[in-house]
Structures are given as C-alpha cells and as structure tokens.
Amino acid sequence: MNSVRIDELSNEACSILYDSDVPCIIMEWHAYGTSTQFRLISENVLQLLIDKGLSKVVADTTNLPIIAAEDQRWVNEDWLPRAIEAGYHACGMVNSRFYFNRVAVENVVNRVKSDKFRVEYFDSQAAAKEWLKSL
Template structure:
C-alpha cells in the first residue's frame, strides 16, 4: 500500500492511497464541535486538491458522534462532499454494534444523495470495496 500523508493533526490524519485512488481519513482520537469540523473540512479540501471520488473514513478510535456534529454532517458536510465529486465512501467503525448503529444513524437520512456508502469494521474490506469501484 503506497500512501502519502496529505495532512496530519493530533486528532486526525489524511492520506492519499494511489493503489485505490482514494483518500483515507483516520480519526486518531475523539473530537467534536469546531475541532471535528476542522478535521472534516480538511478532508473536503484534500478531495478537491487530489480530484478523487473515493474515500475511507476510519472512525475506529471514536466511540460515537455528537448529535450536533451528526446534524452538521447530514445537512452541510456530506452534501458538500458529494457536490465536490465524492461518489464512494467507506466507513470503517470500531467492532461494536453501538458504533455500527451510530454510523448507520448518520448516513441513513442521506440515501437520496448520489453516492454509494458502505460500512465495515475491517479496513481490508473497505479498501477492497473501493478498489472495485
């Protein structure tokens, strides 16, 4: 796997993976509010810079999302990402029913947006799915 670090902060890392032509955004610790939005918007900037349509969001280090942050993701950030060209998004969550339910609750209201989303607790599965897209 050949990756290039695009940006890094204490709470996230963004890499470009040229094997699957995708960005990988890893949340390395919980964040919320402005800090969360800063990390999410860094991925938006990278999507524009690298002109890719695929992303992996690795939230294995996050237990749950803040309700305000979920609302912001649903109403503003995800539609903005789709408009910028995101067509495929794989979400890697911690191995937990609660984490999976949290992720599902975030993306379910977005089923009418023109992008495909998959959720898994396995990074290899997420990479394989995106490689096929």
C-alpha cells in the same frame, strides 16, 4: 501500500492519508474529536477531494468513540451535500469498536438523500480499499 499521511491536514484526533493505489483519501480516527477538530478534518477532506479530483474515502472509525449529535446534523445538512456536489460518491466505512458510534454513523448514513452516494461497512481498511478499488 501507498498510503501517505498528510501532516498539515491531520490533527491529534484524526490522520488524513492519501492512497494512490485506490485512489482515495483515508480518515483514520485515533480518538474522540472535539466539534472543532471533527469539522476541520471534514473540511480538509473535502478540500483534498476537490484538489485531487477524488471521489472515494475510507473512513476508519475503529477508535472513534462517538460523533456529537450537533456534528451528525452538520455532516448531514451541510458537509455531505457539499461533498456529494463536489463529486464524493463512495465511502468505505471501517466499523467503530464503540457501539454508540456505530449507531451514530448508521444514523448519519441512513439520512443521506442522494442516489449518487454509496456507503459500505467493513471490519478493516484493507477490505474497504478493495471495495473502493472495484468501483
């Protein structure tokens, strides 16, 4: 495994890692993130996608209990359109162990209006990375 944590882009709620094998960015949520933390992590991921010329993300939401409704809207209306425009085209989503967050994530994904963006759901980071490698 060649995943390296990028400390300056991470916070208490989420670690951002770079995996050179896939290659992809990994968002590894450890806890609930405030709106400020959630949006900062998202912006950091977008900048890293641009800086490294990447198009794939593993979003490990295993330990993320919920995404606030206003942050769900922000992801759909603001962040995702910018990310897709910048070349983001595939997300391996590791399922949350929290039911309400699984529903929230599915609501966000179901609202994406782009044929340039794919999401698949997995029970582990390893499975998500294997799928991203195959693309």
